[in-house]
Amino acid sequence: MNRSVSAYSPGSSGNRPASRHPDFAAVTAILRETAAIEVMPRFRRLAAGDVREKGPGDLVTVADVASERRLTAALMALVPESVVVGEEGVDADPSVLDLLAGPAPVWVVDPVDGTGNFAAGRECFAMIVAYVEGGETVAGWIYDPVHDVTIHGAVGEGAWCDGVRLAVAPAKPLAxxxxxxxxxxxxxxxxxxxAEGxxxxxxxxxxxxxxxxxxxxAQGGLDFARYGRRLKPxxxxxxxLLHREAGGFSAVDEAGRPYSPRDGIVEGSxxxxxxxxxxxxxAGLLIPSA
Structure with a gap:
């Protein structure tokens, strides 16, 4: 099958067969173009009608919708047999989540992560893309459009930023x-x-x-994070994936089960x-009473 802009490159992970994933540079270019056309021109320029609530405190802007639409078209063109699970697409039709357990390669897209910050004019937001096969993440990209910085990585290939391999901060005393x-x-x-000292x-x-x-x-500037209640792919x-490829560890709930996008929206911590x-x-401090 003819694939555009060197759509695949090889990778490997332990005993797992070599994986094939979309070209890092091609996806980064799609993210940058989408940000330049749909996201950054709207930053700090949103009109009142450009923002609405999907639910209490859950905002969506015209930039989210337009960005996801453009990303969907470009990513599916890069891998023609692929499908897309995007935040706004799932909001419109929750059954789209079922694609994560299906046979086709899946792009998982957050067109503007940190929409509340974006809508308030704060610079802390990002664009996120994961490439999933067989229900597991094979490759991932996170793009900061304000500072034009991308981190990317794939299973067994490490996490990278501007040619530098990333590493989490080493464990240190809790205090x-x-x-x-x-x-x-x-x-x-x-x-x-x-209370307990x-x-x-x-x-x-x-x-x-x-x-x-x-x-x-992934770059060693933050030691840990705890997310909870509804974990969205x-x-x-x-x-x-990127954190793990940078040497980190993560797990869900006190049982310590691995996180998997196959599970869709996960209730847990x-x-x-x-x-x-x-x-x-x-875990003893942060996971109880989710």
């Missing part, structure tokens, strides 16, 4: 860590630390943009940490 967690979790941890993370915050958090974790499919030992330390 020296910086991590992300929802406000209810931050409050609970602070109360336990004060136990060691807690040195600083907890939240970007309100999973893509930018994954970028910082467009938020985590690429990020979990995802904890992303430097390694398995640090994950165990953090």
């Amino acid at each position: 020296e860590t910086i991590g992300s967690a929802p406000s209810r979790v931050r409050k609970r941890v602070a109360e336990r630390g004060a 136990i060691e807690v993370p040195g600083h907890l915050l939240q970007y309100r943009c999973a893509g930018r958090e994954y970028m910082d974790m 467009w938020d985590h499919a690429a990020g979990v 995802l904890l992303v940490a430097a390694d398995a030992a640090m994950w165990e330390v953090l």
